[in-house]
Amino acid sequence: MLSCKQVTRLASEKRDRSLSLRERLSFRVHLMMCAACRRFDAQMQFMRTAMSRFSRGETPDREDR
Numbered sequence: 001m002l003s004c005k006q007v008t009r010l011a012s013e014k015r016d017r018s019l020s021l022r023e024r025l026s027f028r029v030h031l032m033m034c035a036a037c038r039r040f041d042a043q044m045q046f047m048r049t050a051m052s053r054f055s056r057g058e059t060p061d062r063e064d065r
Contacts, residue, residue, distance in 0.1 A: 002026045002027065010027050011027075
């Protein structure tokens with residue numbers, strides 16, 4: 001089984017390349033058992049989405065405008 005350190009590395013790498021079948025399966029099994037790594041993966045996805053939107057010039061909707 002993968003360690004949390006290995007999973008955080010794969011969480012980052014999966015944004016830049018396709019993981020192998022073995023890596024994907026090991027990654028998913030670990031995430032099923034580790035809430036901290038699930039949160040880290042979700043945060044990585046959030047940051048990627050936010051930076052992508054920022055680079056396109058999108059701004060968050062704000063109610064106080």
